[in-house]
Amino acid sequence: MEAELREKAKELLGSGEIGVVIGFGWNKRKTRTTPVFITKAEDTDKLVFNAYCVNNLSVYLTRKYPDVKAMGKAAIVAKGCDIKNLAVMIAEGQFKRDDTYIIGMTCSGVGYKQELIEANGGELKPEIMPVKCHNCDVRNPHISDAVIGETTDFTPPEEPVGMVFDKIKQIEAMDAKGRFGFWEEHFSRCIKCYACRQVCSLCYCDRCITDKNTPQWIDSSAHARGNFSWNLVRAMHLTGRCTFCGECERACPVNIPLNVINKKMAVVMEDAFDHRSGYDPEVHPPMIVFDIENDKEEFIK
Amino acid sequence: MSRIGVFVCQCGNNIESTVDTGQVASDMKEMPGVVFSCTYKFMCSSPGQEMVRQAIKDKRLDGIVVSACSPHMHEKTFRKASESAGLNPYKCEIVNIREQCSWVHHDTTKKIGTRKSNDLTRMIIERLKKNKPLKKINIPVNKKALVIGGGIAGIQAALDIADGGREVILVEREPSIGGNMARLSETFPTMDCSQCILTPKMVEAELHDKIKILTYSEVEKLDGYIGNFTVTIKKKAKYVDESTCTGCGECMEKCPFKADSEFELGLNKRKVIYTPFPQAVPNIPVIDAPNCVMLTKGKCGICAKVCGPGSIDFEQKDEFIEEQVGAVVVATGYDLMPNERFGEYGYGKIKDVVSGMQFERLASSSGPTGGQIFRPSDGKVPEQIVFLQCIGSRDEAKGVSYCSKICCMYTAKHTMLYKHKVHDGQAYVFYMDIRAGGKRYEEFTRRAQEQEDAMYLRGRVARIYERDGKVVVQGADTLSGTQVVIEADMVVLATALVSRPGADSLAQKLGIGYDKYKFYNEYHPKLKPVETVTAGIFLSGACVGPMDIPESVSMGSASASKVLALFSSDEMAREPIVAAVNKQRCNACWDCVVACPYTAIEKEEVKDRQGNVIGWNANVNEGVCQGCGVCVAACRSKVVDLAGYTDEQVFAAINAF
Numbered sequence A: 001m002e003a004e005l006r007e008k009a010k011e012l013l014g015s016g017e018i019g020v021v022i023g024f025g026w027n028k029r030k031t032r033t034t035p036v037f038i039t040k041a042e043d044t045d046k047l048v049f050n051a052y053c054v055n056n057l058s059v060y061l062t063r064k065y066p067d068v069k070a071m072g073k074a075a076i077v078a079k080g081c082d083i084k085n086l087a088v089m090i091a092e093g094q095f096k097r098d099d100t101y102i103i104g105m106t107c108s109g110v111g112y113k114q115e116l117i118e119a120n121g122g123e124l125k126p127e128i129m130p131v132k133c134h135n136c137d138v139r140n141p142h143i144s145d146a147v148i149g150e151t152t153d154f155t156p157p158e159e160p161v162g163m164v165f166d167k168i169k170q171i172e173a174m175d176a177k178g179r180f181g182f183w184e185e186h187f188s189r190c191i192k193c194y195a196c197r198q199v200c201s202l203c204y205c206d207r208c209i210t211d212k213n214t215p216q217w218i219d220s221s222a223h224a225r226g227n228f229s230w231n232l233v234r235a236m237h238l239t240g241r242c243t244f245c246g247e248c249e250r251a252c253p254v255n256i257p258l259n260v261i262n263k264k265m266a267v268v269m270e271d272a273f274d275h276r277s278g279y280d281p282e283v284h285p286p287m288i289v290f291d292i293e294n295d296k297e298e299f300i301k
Numbered sequence B: 001m002s003r004i005g006v007f008v009c010q011c012g013n014n015i016e017s018t019v020d021t022g023q024v025a026s027d028m029k030e031m032p033g034v035v036f037s038c039t040y041k042f043m044c045s046s047p048g049q050e051m052v053r054q055a056i057k058d059k060r061l062d063g064i065v066v067s068a069c070s071p072h073m074h075e076k077t078f079r080k081a082s083e084s085a086g087l088n089p090y091k092c093e094i095v096n097i098r099e100q101c102s103w104v105h106h107d108t109t110k111k112i113g114t115r116k117s118n119d120l121t122r123m124i125i126e127r128l129k130k131n132k133p134l135k136k137i138n139i140p141v142n143k144k145a146l147v148i149g150g151g152i153a154g155i156q157a158a159l160d161i162a163d164g165g166r167e168v169i170l171v172e173r174e175p176s177i178g179g180n181m182a183r184l185s186e187t188f189p190t191m192d193c194s195q196c197i198l199t200p201k202m203v204e205a206e207l208h209d210k211i212k213i214l215t216y217s218e219v220e221k222l223d224g225y226i227g228n229f230t231v232t233i234k235k236k237a238k239y240v241d242e243s244t245c246t247g248c249g250e251c252m253e254k255c256p257f258k259a260d261s262e263f264e265l266g267l268n269k270r271k272v273i274y275t276p277f278p279q280a281v282p283n284i285p286v287i288d289a290p291n292c293v294m295l296t297k298g299k300c301g302i303c304a305k306v307c308g309p310g311s312i313d314f315e316q317k318d319e320f321i322e323e324q325v326g327a328v329v330v331a332t333g334y335d336l337m338p339n340e341r342f343g344e345y346g347y348g349k350i351k352d353v354v355s356g357m358q359f360e361r362l363a364s365s366s367g368p369t370g371g372q373i374f375r376p377s378d379g380k381v382p383e384q385i386v387f388l389q390c391i392g393s394r395d396e397a398k399g400v401s402y403c404s405k406i407c408c409m410y411t412a413k414h415t416m417l418y419k420h421k422v423h424d425g426q427a428y429v430f431y432m433d434i435r436a437g438g439k440r441y442e443e444f445t446r447r448a449q450e451q452e453d454a455m456y457l458r459g460r461v462a463r464i465y466e467r468d469g470k471v472v473v474q475g476a477d478t479l480s481g482t483q484v485v486i487e488a489d490m491v492v493l494a495t496a497l498v499s500r501p502g503a504d505s506l507a508q509k510l511g512i513g514y515d516k517y518k519f520y521n522e523y524h525p526k527l528k529p530v531e532t533v534t535a536g537i538f539l540s541g542a543c544v545g546p547m548d549i550p551e552s553v554s555m556g557s558a559s560a561s562k563v564l565a566l567f568s569s570d571e572m573a574r575e576p577i578v579a580a581v582n583k584q585r586c587n588a589c590w591d592c593v594v595a596c597p598y599t600a601i602e603k604e605e606v607k608d609r610q611g612n613v614i615g616w617n618a619n620v621n622e623g624v625c626q627g628c629g630v631c632v633a634a635c636r637s638k639v640v641d642l643a644g645y646t647d648e649q650v651f652a653a654i655n656a657f
């Protein structure tokens, strides 16, 4: 699979059509993979693909990285789940489908955290896979220019399984006070480092609303009010858009269960709008779309 | 430092009874930036306005706050006064201390009302400090109008606009203009023949050099905004070349195939190549494609053989026409609730149960019976006839909750028409109430009862069934408290007037509102009855709700006067309350584009000096923007702002609370 990937990258860089291949490469000790930006055909051997490749590289195609954009047309190594983000970005006009070459990787799951795989002697066991992998329906990439790897045969369970779903049920069973207490406790740890925002390819705004100060919309203090403001705004701004790639929770240094918020909002969106994000690059996320014709509610018409 | 003046109105006793306006004025005077304050009995009166103007000049005010009634009432008044005193009108703000304060508080010690008036005024003073002077926006006006629907309302609007010297495109879905009025026999309350008063108008429209009639056509798309609409019209293939057809009718004569006539509501047949009625305008036939043997099976073609000028063209295709117009009048009329909905009254099962409109055709001298009342089943003259009012109307459960308004009148008319044609016949009317408001209307329904022998029974009909060639009507007469059984020969149902199928999708194309019955919404039911929420689009006739001909005609003329006023100058000024994007910060995510209900935001290319596209941003079209602010809420990075309601202004107000 890696050989095939390197071959493809070589071919793309050689053709002159592609300026940079964004992919995964080993760190020095081969205990982690990190993003690599290959611009020369002779460097393509640095590309790897394995269970350590948990990062969602789509963030490097956002306006947050003008230096990557300056390298020319990009080819990106992407798992099915990463492609979902690309689809949302295309739907939201961040780039055109033709502007990026998608090297879709067939996938049999990754580790939730790279250190867990390392601790496991480099082996991927189901226990250390994130919830998204257990329920994955895009192990064979759904949108791509080339697919690398053999078609995998995996049917996700009909009812999604995993800790996140258990937690959602648990929280739903609480009363309002209990729920508020649950989140208050978690949000109280937030240190406003904005790592969740930085790692998210759908938090691509040039200037985040939290950074707007004329006037100041969001209280930026790292106290209860500011923490709630930020976390609620983050959740709302990603509703109907978040693809549940899990990068924010992975990046969070104080372990706020962001996956739970994100998934809950996704479930709400599916119920309300029949929408699952990341599957169709032609469909703008529905939260704010003015669409009288297809609205389910009569009163609005 | 600002120089703000605060004017607190007593509104006679309307405000003063629960608000100590003197106290409010003196409290506000203490606020930083306020240099003048006063109160007055009626600030909106001439002396009141003069006080405002004087103070602006004498105290060199750079902004004023008027604490009075709703801005809906007098914002315009005070902005005008400001302007005439040399102050930018958008530096004048209104605080509503009447509807939102004095009227909802009953504390005559005035404590609560005064405190709340202070709070509200203080907020707006802070807001005003952030107001920027704004200038009205001028947009060019294209002086051509589009009228959709060629019923009497649309014809009237078109004629009046054209007589005012402006060009009109009249789009009609059917092969002829005329609408429902063309079907009517005689019209209440004067009993003149419908066709005789309608057809001269149809011909006038046809011959008017400022009117272009497009029949068999529909509006496919409307883009743009007031003064500058682009309309795409779909002109369905008629398979007849309109430029050469002489309207001789030879083709209709010779066509061997027939289909049910839509115009005659199934009471009669028409040819497959047809005009809906003899006085059709334009008098050019169309081929009913699904029923034409030539078009479906490639056989026949007789019409083409007999046509002298060779106008038949089986190859003709639907055509799309684009036109630029400055205003639109929607006059698409009404439909009748499908009678099939009323199984209990035997409609569809019993041939001699017909609708009111079918009765119009039977009574019409140009109808299928030549104006003789024959019943459909066997052509017998009905000796007893029963009319049922309120079929589907005022019936939340099975029909619609509103009153169809004209049925009382036309049913009375029907009983008279019947009596005039069947002298020994007896008409019965089952009714709930008689609603005959209108000039000479009450007299008209009375005449039906008192002079024309119609028997009016107040009550509902429970059942209708057939027995021995009779239609038996079983009902209650609630006035005498008896059960009534009438062995009638024929029954006429006054079915509810409803909106046209597809009225909603047309509204969506045009961007106008409609109610739950899909009748179009006026901007204001009393004060702006022909305007819609979308500037430049006006309403006329029964597409707004059930109405009769005089009302439809009035609305047609009213819309025309609005259009002509709009077309009276080359440019129009509009409120500058529009959104603007901070383009340096725009992420080109298009959230605002998909959120805007008026499609006012477009995707704009960003180019470098060489003209290469290097990016995109959103751009608000000032002509289309209605200032609703949805985009401001939608934008995740808050780079859209609404002039007159900027974030800074809103925050300043909130923070002052």
Ligand SMILES: Cc1cc2nc3c(=O)[nH]c(=O)nc-3n(C[C@H](O)[C@H](O)[C@H](O)COP(=O)(O)OP(=O)(O)OC[C@H]3O[C@@H](n4cnc5c(N)ncnc54)[C@H](O)[C@@H]3O)c2cc1C
Binding pocket: B148, B149, B150, B151, B152, B153, B154, B171, B172, B173, B174, B177, B178, B179, B180, B181, B184, B186, B187, B188, B189, B217, B218, B219, B331, B332, B333, B334, B335, B336, B356, B357, B360, B406, B410, B413, B500, B506, B540, B541, B542, B543, B547, B548, B549, B550, B552
């Ligand atoms: C049984 C009966 C008897 C009546 N008798 C009387 C009477 O005696 N006196 C009286 O004053 N009133 C009477 N009326 C009421 C009268 O018919 C209406 O007031 C009048 O016809 C309304 O005119 P209009 O132009 O608004 O609508 P319509 O006559 O319905 O005309 C609308 C036109 O628009 C066209 N159209 C619709 N949709 C589109 C589209 N999307 N694109 C293009 N064209 C479109 C239609 O084909 C039609 O030609 C009677 C009504 C009924 C039902």
Ligand code: SF4
Binding pocket: A079, A080, A081, A082, A107, A108, A109, A110, A132, A133, A134, A136, A137, A138, A139
């Ligand atoms: S979610 Fe699917 S595509 Fe993504 S890493 Fe897991 S198994 Fe692979």
Ligand code: SF4
Binding pocket: B578, B579, B595, B596, B597, B598, B599, B600, B601, B620, B624, B625, B626, B627, B628, B629, B630, B631, B632, B642
């Ligand atoms: S203010 Fe409303 S109408 Fe104007 S651009 Fe924004 S969303 Fe559209």
Ligand code: SF4
Binding pocket: B581, B585, B586, B587, B588, B589, B590, B591, B592, B593, B617, B618, B634, B635, B636, B637, B638, B639, B640
């Ligand atoms: S929503 Fe905001 S960022 Fe997105 S396109 Fe509109 S103005 Fe730009």
